[in-house]
Amino acid sequence: MNLIQNPETISSPKAAVTIRQATVEFAGGRRAGDRVKAVDNVDLDVISGERLALVGQSGCGKTTLLRVIAGLQQLSSGRCEHPGRGSTSFVFQQPALLPWRRVIDNVSLPLELQNRKHAGAAAKDAAGAALDEVELRDVASRFPYQLSGGMKMRVSIARALVTRPDLLLLDEPFAALDDLLRTQLGGLVTRLWRLHHFTIVLVTHNIAEAIALSDRVCVMHNGQINAVLDNPVARSGDETESVDEVDVRRTPEFAAFYGVVSDRLREAAGR
Numbered sequence: 453m454n455l456i457q458n459p460e461t462i463s464s465p466k467a468a469v470t471i472r473q474a475t476v477e478f479a480g481g482r483r484a485g486d487r488v489k490a491v492d493n494v495d496l497d498v499i500s501g502e503r504l505a506l507v508g509q510s511g512c513g514k515t516t517l518l519r520v521i522a523g524l525q526q527l528s529s530g531r532c533e534h535p536g537r538g539s540t541s542f543v544f545q546q547p548a549l550l551p552w553r554r555v556i557d558n559v560s561l562p563l564e565l566q567n568r569k570h571a572g573a574a575a576k577d578a579a580g581a582a583l584d585e586v587e588l589r590d591v592a593s594r595f596p597y598q599l600s601g602g603m604k605m606r607v608s609i610a611r612a613l614v615t616r617p618d619l620l621l622l623d624e625p626f627a628a629l630d631d632l633l634r635t636q637l638g639g640l641v642t643r644l645w646r647l648h649h650f651t652i653v654l655v656t657h658n659i660a661e662a663i664a665l666s667d668r669v670c671v672m673h674n675g676q677i678n679a680v681l682d683n684p685v686a687r688s689g690d691e692t693e694s695v696d697e698v699d700v701r702r703t704p705e706f707a708a709f710y711g712v713v714s715d716r717l718r719e720a721a722g723r
């Protein structure tokens with residue numbers, strides 16, 4: 453028996469996701485036959501229970517890497533594993549609610565798709581509980597067109613949480629919303645993370661949002677990871693007092709880390 457293990461095959465026991473030498477190539481570029489490396493030889497561990505933000509300029513590969521983690525994008529080479537084998541939910545920038553289904557029936561849909569037997573009262577109960585968590589139980593019987601943009605996004609979060617995922621993937625979830633709403637929804641995600649202890653990977657263009665909603669910030673450039681920075685502003689998941697996101701963003705520590713992340717992004721871009 454070979455007792456010597458290749459270190460590259462050993463993932464941290466606490467890893468929710470282990471990515472090794474991952475590359476995704478697409479056809480594209482200036483000339484016919486050119487290939488674009490959207491993700492280029494990436495190694496990354498997402499630690500169980502952490503909140504990891506992926507930042508970087510447009511086209512650097514954030515969404516492609518998130519889709520790899522979700523299992524929606526095949527790798528050209530390398531591998532991506534979920535050692536914990538937990539379930540995954542995805543929240544996109546567009547809430548993508550089904551217009552002909554009431555709010556409660558949009559939220560229960562993942563349970564119905566998971567298990568058709570779950571389609572009855574149990575799914576409705578679970579959807580109602582998820583709506584409570586995003587403070588929207590009172591609009592359960594409305595249709596999506598009767599909701600504001602922020603409410604639609606909260607329904608989309610409830611739909612993602614109804615299956616009690618271990619891993620929540622967020623792709624620019626609040627980019628279409630105004631600043632105040634973004635901050636409020638960020639606070640909601642933080643509260644839900646404290647309640648359920650899932651792992652979060654968040655893609656965002658917004659450095660302040662990345663800092664407010666993460667434990668580590670991963671800076672990407674040209675498909676590669678330029679740096680993974682521990683976020684000194686992150687609060688522990690065990691804190692029980694309610695958090696005022698606006699206050700956190702006004703602290704000198706927040707401003708200092710904002711500067712560090714911005715400098716890294718500029719350095720990565722060679723500017």
Ligand SMILES: Nc1ncnc2c1ncn2[C@@H]1O[C@H](COP(=O)(O)OP(=O)(O)OP(=O)(O)O)[C@@H](O)[C@H]1O
Nearest residue numbers: 478479480488490509510511512513514515516517
């Ligand atoms: N399906 C595809 N076919 C061809 N090229 C693609 C495809 N998806 C992404 N790309 C290319 O891969 C690169 C990375 O794209 P990706 O969407 O991952 O970047 P991003 O950092 O998320 O960008 P943005 O912040 O603008 O959303 C880009 O050059 C993009 O044009």
